[in-house]
Amino acid sequence: MRLIGLTPRRDISQVQELQPVLRICRIFTRRGRGLIHRLEAGHFRSDRAAFGDPYKSEKRESAINVKSTVAIPICFAIVGVLGSAFFIHCPPAQCMAFGIESRLDLPDVVSLAVDVMQTSAGLPVPKSRRMDLKGKEVVIALPENAPDRRWDDALLANFERTTGARVKTIRPGNDTTAVLRRYQADLKSGVPEADVYTIDIVWPGILADFAEDLRPSFSNLDGLAPILVENDTVRGKLVALPYFAEVSVLYYRTDLIKKYRLGGPPRTWKEMEQQARTIQAGERAAGNKNFWGYLWQGHASEALTCNALEWQASQGGGALLRVDGTIEIDRARTARAWEKARGWVGGLTPKEVTAQLEDDSLRIWKSGGAAFMRNWPYAYRESMRADSQVAGKVGVVAMPMGDGAGARRAAVLGGFQLMVSSKSRNKEAAIELIRYLTSPEVQRYNAIHRGYLPTRSSILREPAVVRANPAYALMGDVFDHGAIVRPSTVAGSRYNAVSAAYSRAVHSVITGGSEANAAVDELEDQLRRILGDR
Numbered sequence: 001m002r003l004i005g006l007t008p009r010r011d012i013s014q015v016q017e018l019q020p021v022l023r024i025c026r027i028f029t030r031r032g033r034g035l036i037h038r039l040e041a042g043h044f045r046s047d048r049a050a051f052g053d054p055y056k057s058e059k060r061e062s063a064i065n066v067k068s069t070v071a072i073p074i075c076f077a078i079v080g081v082l083g084s085a086f087f088i089h090c091p092p093a094q095c096m097a098f099g100i101e102s103r104l105d106l107p108d109v110v111s112l113a114v115d116v117m118q119t120s121a122g123l124p125v126p127k128s129r130r131m132d133l134k135g136k137e138v139v140i141a142l143p144e145n146a147p148d149r150r151w152d153d154a155l156l157a158n159f160e161r162t163t164g165a166r167v168k169t170i171r172p173g174n175d176t177t178a179v180l181r182r183y184q185a186d187l188k189s190g191v192p193e194a195d196v197y198t199i200d201i202v203w204p205g206i207l208a209d210f211a212e213d214l215r216p217s218f219s220n221l222d223g224l225a226p227i228l229v230e231n232d233t234v235r236g237k238l239v240a241l242p243y244f245a246e247v248s249v250l251y252y253r254t255d256l257i258k259k260y261r262l263g264g265p266p267r268t269w270k271e272m273e274q275q276a277r278t279i280q281a282g283e284r285a286a287g288n289k290n291f292w293g294y295l296w297q298g299h300a301s302e303a304l305t306c307n308a309l310e311w312q313a314s315q316g317g318g319a320l321l322r323v324d325g326t327i328e329i330d331r332a333r334t335a336r337a338w339e340k341a342r343g344w345v346g347g348l349t350p351k352e353v354t355a356q357l358e359d360d361s362l363r364i365w366k367s368g369g370a371a372f373m374r375n376w377p378y379a380y381r382e383s384m385r386a387d388s389q390v391a392g393k394v395g396v397v398a399m400p401m402g403d404g405a406g407a408r409r410a411a412v413l414g415g416f417q418l419m420v421s422s423k424s425r426n427k428e429a430a431i432e433l434i435r436y437l438t439s440p441e442v443q444r445y446n447a448i449h450r451g452y453l454p455t456r457s458s459i460l461r462e463p464a465v466v467r468a469n470p471a472y473a474l475m476g477d478v479f480d481h482g483a484i485v486r487p488s489t490v491a492g493s494r495y496n497a498v499s500a501a502y503s504r505a506v507h508s509v510i511t512g513g514s515e516a517n518a519a520v521d522e523l524e525d526q527l528r529r530i531l532g533d534r
Contacts, residue, residue, distance in 0.1 A: 316406025
């Protein structure tokens with residue numbers, strides 16, 4: 001059985017065979033009403049938010065509601081038996097109507113039930129929160145990947161239950177270019193559709209004019225990563241608060257490091273190249289002709305901007321723009337870094353790398369086709385899934401240092417922030433929602449259950465968080481000593497143009513269309529035109 005999607009194509013109330021299941025759920029638990037309402041509204045999905053708050057009343061907010069905990073499994077046991085009786089025997093066409101590719105059997109139903117119960121368990125209740133927001137409504141724009149939806153729904157439903165406010169969610173998709181375009185059009189209209197906007201780490205400077213200053217409401221920012229707070233501050237205005245972070249890391253095959261007696265993962269780009277060539281030659285000699293030494297992202301987009309800034313900064317080539325907005329490029333070192341990457345194409349990396357993004361790299365990696373990969377933290381959990389040929393054979397280290405004078409570690413920061421529209425009519429509830437989503441409790445929950453990198457360094461180092469995400473053991477040092485921020489805040493509304501010019505220049509080099517020195521010179525000319533006299 002494979003789920004095509006977690007949302008059905010028609011109303012489940014049309015299916016008479018499932019009415020006994022709905023009635024029994026009503027009998028067993030009043031909290032089943034959330035499930036019933038969602039089912040009858042056509043939301044047959046594994047959604048933790050459907051099963052109510054696993055916590056007791058406000059006076060005992062931290063105690064698990066035993067009745068609810070018992071009732072939910074009982075209800076699902078009945079759903080499993082009676083529901084499977086329908087789905088096992090339903091005609092294929094009727095199963096397809098519910099987004100199910102083939103007939104469900106009992107293990108499938110149980111699997112869905114377990115997923116739901118896991119999501120609803122341990123939902124966080126922040127210690128500091130308001131409970132007088134009944135009747136208030138807040139709208140949040142939430143770009144997300146498909147697997148995130150059930151987690152987001154659970155957290156937002158939990159916020160509703162613990163504060164009394166209502167939350168409406170707008171889902172603009174996960175294409176960041178399209179999302180930004182939609183945000184800009186919406187905010188420029190003067191009547192924005194959302195109160196809270198989830199924004200990419202490079203958007204604060206672009207959207208600053210439309211944002212409420214959050215500093216009066218969040219005067220104490222202790223614990224949040226300073227580099228992220230600085231990124232979200234534009235001309236003294238706290239445009240947004242960090243929700244979760246991402247930072248690039250180097251993945252390596254632990255079994256191959258051992259097989260070729262390399263002693264350990266690489267610390268510098270030079271060591272990485274040497275190890276990658278050794279492993280690639282050995283694996284190809286053993287018959288794996290499509291094995292590659294190093295995977296990265298070379299598509300002419302923000303992905304390439306991230307990769308190339310890491311090469312450039314780690315080799316002492318500068319961070320592209322200084323804090324005062326002037327250009328910071330060491331021409332010779334930057335050109336050498338780009339030339340080195342061009343030498344990888346077709347050698348250590350596939351020729352197709354110049355058109356590849358993160359998921360393309362991950363697909364090759366999971367098939368066992370490479371020794372090293374540059375990617376984001378999400379790739380660790382993906383590497384450990386049952387469909388991965390490298391599960392149990394993956395290590396993670398910080399991105400390599402450059403070589404020679406001025407060398408350093410350089411890992412680009414990513415992630416999302418939470419912004420309140422200055423035109424919001426529900427600022428009180430909007431600010432409280434941001435306070436909830438950025439709370440230590442929610443950050444801890446997201447880190448353990450979703451693999452979201454916390455923006456609070458104390459949580460990043462908690463044993464439970466590190467056990468759930470072994471790669472996080474090194475993230476604290478990366479934050480403190482190796483992280484670099486793209487110059488989005490200083491470039492402001494011109495950042496998209498800056499990034500596009502940069503990625504095009506690098507792409508022209510790695511595809512062989514331009515010489516590195518000429519491309520750097522042309523880039524500087526373009527940046528001056530984009531930024532004006534600074």
